[in-house]
Structures are given as structure tokens and as C-alpha cells.
Amino acid sequence: MADTVAFTIDTPAGERTAEVSYERLGGGEPLVLLHGIGHHLQVWDPVAGILAAERDVIAVDLPGFGRSPALPDGIRYDLQGVLPVLTGLFEVLGVRQPHVVGNSLGGLLALQLGHDKLARSVTALSPAGFWNEAERLYAFGVLRAMRHGAVTMPPRLVARLARTTAGRAALVGSIYARPALRSPDAVIAETRALREATGFDATLAAGRSGRFTHDVPDVPVTIGWGSKDRLLVPRQGIRAKKTIPGARLLRLSGCGHVPMNDDPELVARVILDATR
Numbered sequence: 001m002a003d004t005v006a007f008t009i010d011t012p013a014g015e016r017t018a019e020v021s022y023e024r025l026g027g028g029e030p031l032v033l034l035h036g037i038g039h040h041l042q043v044w045d046p047v048a049g050i051l052a053a054e055r056d057v058i059a060v061d062l063p064g065f066g067r068s069p070a071l072p073d074g075i076r077y078d079l080q081g082v083l084p085v086l087t088g089l090f091e092v093l094g095v096r097q098p099h100v101v102g103n104s105l106g107g108l109l110a111l112q113l114g115h116d117k118l119a120r121s122v123t124a125l126s127p128a129g130f131w132n133e134a135e136r137l138y139a140f141g142v143l144r145a146m147r148h149g150a151v152t153m154p155p156r157l158v159a160r161l162a163r164t165t166a167g168r169a170a171l172v173g174s175i176y177a178r179p180a181l182r183s184p185d186a187v188i189a190e191t192r193a194l195r196e197a198t199g200f201d202a203t204l205a206a207g208r209s210g211r212f213t214h215d216v217p218d219v220p221v222t223i224g225w226g227s228k229d230r231l232l233v234p235r236q237g238i239r240a241k242k243t244i245p246g247a248r249l250l251r252l253s254g255c256g257h258v259p260m261n262d263d264p265e266l267v268a269r270v271i272l273d274a275t276r
Contacts, residue, residue, distance in 0.1 A: 002041070002067055007092045009084045013074040018085045021067035022093075023059045026052025029120075030095045031275060033059040034086075036104030036128075036258065037203050038147060040066030040193040042186065043103070046264035047271070054272060058093065060086070062106070064199015077199055078206040079112050087118055099275040103258060104128050104232070105203065107223075111212055111244070114219040121220040123274045125267070126229050126257050129212035130236040130243065139231050140204060142174050150194040162187040177228035177256030186261075213243060221247040222274035226255030226262065248274075 004021045023041055031051060033044045041059040051057050061068035063085055064077065075081045086109065090098060100119040102110035107127025114122035131139065149171075150158075161167030162184040169179045171187055179187075194200070221244055225237035234251070241249045250270060255262040 002061070004067065005089065005092055007088045009088045011072070011075055011084070016072035016075065018063065018072060018088060019069050020063065020085065020089045021061040022089070023048075024057065024093075025049075026055055026057045028055045029275065030098035031055040031057050031271070032086075032090070032095070032098045032100045032119075033057065034100065034102035034106030034109050035060075035062060035065070036106055037143060037207075038065065038150075038194040038197050038200055039103075039190060039258075042066075042189060042193075043258060044260060045186070046261045047268040050264065050268040051271060055099070055275065056095075058095065058098070060089065062109075062199070064203065065197045066193055070198040076206060077202040078210065079109065081206075082109060083112060083116070083118075086113065090118075099123070101125070101271050101275075102127065103260070105207075108210060108212055111216055111221070114216040114221060115214060117219065119219060121222075121275050122216065123222045123224065123271050124240075125224045125252075125259055126226060126232050126236075127212070127223065127240065128207065128232065129210050130239040131211070131232065135233060135236065136208075140207070142231055143204060146174060147194055147197075147200055150191050153191075155188075155192070158191050159184075159188055162191070174231055175257045176262055177226060177230075177254060177259075178262045182261050212240075215246075216244050217246070220274065222250065222270065223247050224250045224252045224259065224267070224270050226252045226257060226259045228254060228262075229257045231257040 100110040101123040107124030
């Protein structure tokens with residue numbers, strides 16, 4: 001079950017109260033999981049139990065997504081706005097320099113936490129921020145189309161589609177290489193999360209300038225990229241490696257943009273190896 005915690009953060013406009021929803025399970029070294037735009041913490045369910053056998057796993061709903069409310073007024077949905085919320089969450093949960101794992105937007109946030117020496121290791125799965133302009137426009141177009149479908153499609157139609165293999169491919173085939181493996185209930189829930197994501201538009205707008213251009217020295221970095229990622233194409237991983245020369249770049253064979261459901265065992269093994 002998810003818990004929600006409220007805490008105070010400092011902003012240019014003064015102190016504000018942020019709220020974040022999260023799930024915590026397992027034991028060992030702390031490991032924080034950050035999802036991508038429009039998603040929710042349940043996207044990590046296929047690997048969370050495996051990781052919890054060796055780690056204190058904290059799966060987070062980013063502000064404005066899942067059950068986490070929108071950011072307080074005056075805080076932008078860019079790195080400078082979201083990172084203080086995450087560090088505030090770490091503090092209130094008693095977690096200092098956790099291992100941080102992120103997918104897509106979450107991968108970009110994880111890399112920035114590593115750069116700022118706020119993570120003991122970083123594992124970024126198809127992280128945002130290594131696109132060229134054409135690739136960014138394409139990805140944002142796909143995301144907007146998914147959001148439009150989630151907002152306009154009647155829930156009964158979503159449920160009907162989610163219960164067929166072809167329907168799941170139509171709903172989430174852009175982000176999973178093997179959408180048939182995603183359960184109908186999970187597809188229904190993540191479509192609802194995308195529809196209700198109060199932070200979606202502002203996050204996408206902030207992402208127009210969200211390129212990652214600096215190294216992450218002195219922090220172990222692993223970058224995994226699905227060989228069948230159709231949203232952020234795999235060649236972006238080469239750019240990521242050039243930007244962060246010390247990173248280990250791994251090809252996640254047969255996986256799409258959100259690899260945790262395509263091959264849970266592979267992704268869990270990559271994360272555990274990266275955090276040892």
C-alpha cells in the first residue's frame with residue numbers, strides 16, 4: 001500500500017509544503033525507483049519484489065503523477081523544481097544518498113541526483129535528455145497522442161481494449177516491446193494514471209530544454225537501453241555514453257522504452273549488479 005508524506009521545502013518564493021506518495025518494501029541498502037512522464041510507481045511492480053529481497057526499495061510517485069499531488073504554486077516541473085522535492089523526501093524518510101534508479105524522465109532525474117552527489121549510484125533506463133531536436137519532437141508527439149487517447153477515451157472502452165492482446169498493443173505498444181505481457185488491470189490503471197496526471201503538460205513543457213549535457217564524476221552510473229525502444233531510440237544511448245564516459249552502457253535485448261515489464265529478470269539483475 002502506498003503512503004503519502006508531507007514536508008517543507010525551500011523555494012525562491014519561500015517555504016512550501018510538498019506531498020509525495022511512495023511504497024516501501026524490503027530491507028538493505030536504500031534504492032529509490034523513479035518512473036517516467038505520465039506513469040506511476042506501479043510500473044515498477046514487475047521488479048520491485050525481486051529487488052526487495054536485497055534492497056530497501058522506495059518506489060515514488062513523482063509530483064503531479066500517480067497519487068502525488070501537483071507541485072506547490074510557483075515551483076516549476078523542471079530539474080531545479082523537482083529535485084528539492086526528492087531530496088526533501090529522502091530526508092523525511094531517513095535515507096541518505098540512496099541508490100537511484102530511473103526510467104525515462106526518472107532516468108534524467110536520477111542522473112542529475114548523481115551529478116549533484118545526492119545518489120550513491122545511478123541506474124538510468126532509457127533516460128530522457130539525450131535526444132536531438134527531431135527525436136525530441138517525435139517523442140513528444142507520441143506522448144501527446146497517448147495522453148490525448150487516455151483523456152478522451154471512455155473508461156469502458158479502455159477496459160474492453162485492455163482485455164485483448166491487440167487492444168493492449170494499441171494502448172501501450174509505444175512503450176512496451178511486449179505489450180501482451182502487461183496485465184489488463186495494469187494497462188487500465190496506467191491509462192487512468194496518464195489521464196489524471198496533473199503534472200503532465202507542465203513537465204512536457206519543461207522538457208523542451210531538458211537535455212543532459214554534463215558528466216557524472218565519482219558516482220557509478222549504469223545506462224540501460226532497450227533494443228526495441230520506439231520512443232527514445234537506442235542511438236541516444238551512444239550519446240549518453242559520450243556525455244558520461246565512465247558510465248556502463250548496456251543493451252537490454254528485446255526490451256522497449258519501459259523495460260521492467262518486458263524482461264523483469266533482466267532488469268532486476270542489471271539494477272542489483274549496478275548497486276552492489
